[in-house]
Amino acid sequence: MKAVHFGAGNIGRGFIGALLRQSGYDVVFVDVDARIIHELNTRRAYEVKVAEQTVEPFTVEGIRGLNSRTDEPEVIEEIASADLITTAVGVAVLKFVAAPIAAGLVARKDSQTPLNIIACENAIGASTMLQEYVRALLTKEEWLRLKERVGFPNAAVDRIVPNQGERDLLSVTVEPYYEWVVDETAINGPAPSIHGVTYVKDLLPYIERKLFTVNTGHAMTAYLGFKQGMKTIQEAIHDEPIASRVRQALSETTALLADVHGFSEAELRTYAEKIWLRFRNPHLSDRVERVGRNPIRKLGYNDRLVKPARLLLDRGYEPQALVQGIVAALAFDVSEDEESVRLQKMLSENGVESTIVEVTGLKRDDELVKRIVKSEMED
Ligand SMILES: NC(=O)c1ccc[n+]([C@@H]2O[C@H](COP(=O)([O-])OP(=O)(O)OC[C@H]3O[C@@H](n4cnc5c(N)ncnc54)[C@H](O)[C@@H]3O)[C@@H](O)[C@H]2O)c1
Numbered sequence: 001m002k003a004v005h006f007g008a009g010n011i012g013r014g015f016i017g018a019l020l021r022q023s024g025y026d027v028v029f030v031d032v033d034a035r036i037i038h039e040l041n042t043r044r045a046y047e048v049k050v051a052e053q054t055v056e057p058f059t060v061e062g063i064r065g066l067n068s069r070t071d072e073p074e075v076i077e078e079i080a081s082a083d084l085i086t087t088a089v090g091v092a093v094l095k096f097v098a099a100p101i102a103a104g105l106v107a108r109k110d111s112q113t114p115l116n117i118i119a120c121e122n123a124i125g126a127s128t129m130l131q132e133y134v135r136a137l138l139t140k141e142e143w144l145r146l147k148e149r150v151g152f153p154n155a156a157v158d159r160i161v162p163n164q165g166e167r168d169l170l171s172v173t174v175e176p177y178y179e180w181v182v183d184e185t186a187i188n189g190p191a192p193s194i195h196g197v198t199y200v201k202d203l204l205p206y207i208e209r210k211l212f213t214v215n216t217g218h219a220m221t222a223y224l225g226f227k228q229g230m231k232t233i234q235e236a237i238h239d240e241p242i243a244s245r246v247r248q249a250l251s252e253t254t255a256l257l258a259d260v261h262g263f264s265e266a267e268l269r270t271y272a273e274k275i276w277l278r279f280r281n282p283h284l285s286d287r288v289e290r291v292g293r294n295p296i297r298k299l300g301y302n303d304r305l306v307k308p309a310r311l312l313l314d315r316g317y318e319p320q321a322l323v324q325g326i327v328a329a330l331a332f333d334v335s336e337d338e339e340s341v342r343l344q345k346m347l348s349e350n351g352v353e354s355t356i357v358e359v360t361g362l363k364r365d366d367e368l369v370k371r372i373v374k375s376e377m378e379d
């Protein structure tokens with residue numbers, strides 16, 4: 001069995017690639033980073049360190065790499081004979097990986113081997129997004145022929161993998177916890193047997209629970225910490241005023257999740273307590289710049305701050321802490337982060353209200369916009 005994985009970054013090497021190898025897949029990493037691909041092909045192995053004293057590091061072996069810029073024919077060839085394709089490239093990059101995937105699918109010709117393509121990104125419906133990008137690149141006939149043989153199941157992936165030091169290009173430190181949930185209703189053929197994957201019939205509760213707790217809490221910690229000049233999540237979460245706002249945001253989103261998806265309060269409390277310990281893991285150091293990256297994406301209509309806030313308001317709850325998190329996101333000013341630079345430019349040229357309307361997709365007269373503008377003025 002062969003898996004082609006796009007994105008040999010933190011989550012690609014530290015989570016998806018490692019689990020695929022443990023499940024017996026021959027793994028081909030595809031990335032645009034020539035240095036990483038060179039190292040993967042030279043060493044054919046890398047080390048995964050687990051951020052917990054009692055767990056020994058392990059080596060992921062039997063892997064190779066392709067550069068999607070310079071090895072295009074080889075990438076297409078590998079896709080043509082793959083049993084599984086996964087991505088962990090960032091949701092904005094899906095439109096670029098769609099081109100080699102579409103060409104590889106066409107190259108499968110009449111192959112009857114079932115194929116599944118799973119986008120492991122932090123977004124609701126990422127595989128469906130990728131499917132639409134791929135479909136747009138194919139003729140109607142090609143798509144009709146392929147769609148019976150290719151599945152694009154959505155997924156929720158959870159494992160904190162910080163940016164790695166530059167001392168070793170390949171070794172990666174991960175937290176011990178992980179969760180990978182896949183929508184089994186969109187699987188083509190038999191469900192791939194992947195160590196650690198849970199197949200579910202209804203993914204939405206799982207992805208929303210993950211995005212609106214782990215990622216909401218994480219983003220709040222990063223933005224509030226950044227505002228206070230803090231460097232890491234671990235530093236920020238130990239600051240009592242920040243911790244208390246993050247706790248309040250989590251109690252807002254867990255109330256929503258109980259209401260919308262019927263999770264029990266006890267279950268959500270246990271889940272949230274676990275997250276709390278994960279953020280405070282003393283063996284991890286995760287920079288606020290990584291966790292807050294791409295603030296425009298994170299302020300999106302269906303993303304971790306605005307979606308729970310607007311759903312809570314619709315239900316008559318006051319999302320006070322979430323609004324404070326949105327306001328903190330507006331202050332995220334990191335010169336290396338292209339979205340942060342764009343956001344700051346929009347704020348200085350157009351002001352808070354217009355920027356909020358533009359980046360969140362909310363209407364100008366939305367109650368949530370009023371709350372954000374008011375909170376920003378009081379801040
Ligand atoms: N790191 C985490 O804790 C974590 C956890 C869960 C989900 N995720 C999600 O996983 C995805 C990747 O995150 P990450 O932290 O691993 O980021 P990362 O930056 O470490 O890795 C992304 C990789 O994609 C590569 N890439 C960029 N454009 C490409 C292209 N056109 N073709 C092939 N490769 C390309 C980059 O070179 C990089 O190696 C994101 O959607 C993120 O939200 C991350």
Ligand SMILES: O=P(O)(O)OC[C@@H](O)[C@@H](O)[C@H](O)[C@H](O)CO
Pocket residue numbers: 122157158159160161214215218219290291292293294
């Ligand atoms: O990857 P992003 O930019 O959507 O979010 C940053 C972090 O919150 C995220 O990478 C978490 O570490 C991860 O989602 C944990 O599973």
